[in-house]
Amino acid sequence: MYTFLGGIILLIVGYFTYGKFVEKMFGVKEDRTTPAYVNKDDVDYVPMSTKKNALIQLLNIAGVGPIFGPIMGALYGPVAFIWIVFGAIFAGAVHDYLTGMISIRNRGAHLPELAGKFLGKIMKHVVNVFAILLLLLVGTVFVSSPATLIYNLMDGWMAMGAIVAVIFMYYILATLLPIDKIIGRFYPIFGALLIISAVGVLVQLVLTGAPIPELTFKNMHPDNLPIFPLLFLTISCGALSGFHATQTPIISRTTQSEKQGRKIFYGMMIAEGVIAMIWAAAAMSLFNGYDGLNDMLANGGPAAIVSEASILLLGSIGGTLAIIGVIILPITSGDTAFRSARMIIADYFNLAQKKMTSRLWIALPLFVLSFALTKIDFTLLWRYFSWANQSTAAIALWVGAMYLFIAKKNYWIAMIPAIFITMATTTYIINAPIGFGLSLNAAYIGATIITLLIIVLFFNAAKKNRAANIPLEEDISKWSDSK
Template structure:
């Protein structure tokens, strides 16, 4: 219990301390016009208030990742708390803040465009394909996960295929309509449901004195699997998630002023970290250790853990509300995943999105491919999603580091987590069953070489960019 409470306190303190440090290093300019005004089209670009933007940002980034990931990460024991806290404060929130603010400074640009500008033109094409793939995987995972939860909640009387169809229908509408028509109107209510469910589960854990284990490095699970790199891929959302880099431009196009950035981008990542802490603690404390948790996961998956935790902690009525809150998370990330994919493809092909026909012909193929992907086993999808997710985070961190390096500011705040996660993601894919299946020791060596090469390439590219005086911030004073 002490480790859990201390972690929550540290996350809150991180927002008020390190969050201010990061904001000061970046250097906000409140007098600078944001894309919400300079590029206003009343579809994707339009000004919305800080509270509404914050709730949308939280719901955008907090899919099932900060719930399913920490539940799976709970198998490693309380060491998962350490990654959530340190990762969230020094990596995830920094990642979200920098991608959001750099996007604001570059007319609401998405990650592929930013990668092309700061890491080279080739990277724009590579990252464009990679992020669309990630968003398709994300959207698919966030169809399957809430569908399973609803299927369980309705005692299986509602056919799974119908549930999937309803979710897809909502996603189509949310992807095509202006952001203030569905997302802007429904998210405040969804946000309230999310907060109620998280507070309910977290508060009950503390009040009932749940047996949350304290920090120990002596008993690592599952099956003595190595913490590095597996834990850092298992728990992504809630600590560090590249998916967030695909979501922040949605809000960078609706943010009214740069001073709101720390609360919207850094602050909402901290909130997601708190959600992750709550669900990791619940998974550790309610199943009599990792063996019990493993059994539930084997029988019903993470969705089954969510249902059982909610019912045990809050009873039938409260448990139902909690499950509804969890269902909201993936649905409110799945819709914006497809919306982001549409926007990224449109930006790449330079297609105006003012006409619904232009939005439609981009969106329809995305949904067709995603529907086909729902036929793949969820566990396999999750593994590829986790790797693609953290690889995208690596790219975003290198973009942030390059921006600060060229500006001659403290780029280490992005570089240190960027180097660590580069080593992590390459070690994983070289060793994993879904990757190259090399022995772990060999994977460490090759990943170290790749990381060192990336570091050298970064400084070479950064020095060249400084010499040619690369313009960091686009002039957004005119209309789009």
């Protein structure tokens, strides 16, 4: 219990200390007009309040990641708490803040465009394909997982196919309509429900004296799977997630002032870390140890853990509300995954999105592909999602490091986590059966060589970019001219 509560306290302290340090180092320009006003189109560029943007950002980035990921990561024991806490403070929140703020400085640009500007034109094309793939996987995973929860909650009263169809219909509407019509109107309510349900689980864990294990670096996984790199890909959204780099530009286009950035981007990642801590603790303490948790995951998956834990801790009524809160999470990330994919494709081909038909022709093929992916095993999808997700996080952190290097600022705050997650994702893909399937030792050696090569390439490119005086932000007057 002490490790758990101490971790939550550290997350909160991290927001007020390291978060403030990152904000000050980046250098907020309060008087600089944001894209929400300069490029206002009443579809994607719409000024909204800090409270709305913060709650929308939380729901956008959360999905089932800070719940399903920590539940599966709980098999490794309390070492999962360490990754959630320090990952969120020093990697995830920095990742979210930098991608959000750099996007604001560049017309609300998405990651492919930022990668092209700061890492080279080839990277724009690579990251564009990578981001679309990731968003398709996210959208698909976030159809399957809430559909399973709804099916269980309704005790099979409604067919799974019908539930999936309803979720897809909602996604189509949320992807096509202006952001303030559905997302801006209902997300603050959903966000409140999410926070209330998480707090309810937290309070019950404390009041019932749940046997949450204390810190140990021993591998507790029943199958003895290696902590590095698997833990750092299994728990992503609760600590560091590349998916967030696809979501922050949605809110960078609705942010009223750069001063709001720390609350919206850094702060909501910390909030997600707290949610991840709560569900990791519940998974570790309620199912008779790691063998019991492993058995439940094998038989019913993370959704079964959520349902069982919610009812055990909060009773039938409170548990049902908590489950509804968890169902909302993936749905409110799945819709913005498709919305983000539409925006990235539109930016790539320079297609205006003012007309509904322009949005429709981009969105429909995405939904057809996603529906086809729902026929694939969830576990397999999650493995590919985890790798694609953390690889995207690495790219986003390298973009942030490059921006700060050119600006002659402390680029190490982005570069250190970039190196770490590059090493983790490369190790995974070399070792994993879905990758090259080599031995773990070979994966460690190969990943080290590749990571060192990337570091060398980064510094070579960074020095050239600084000498070339690449502009860090776009001229606002040009935005107005091209509007």
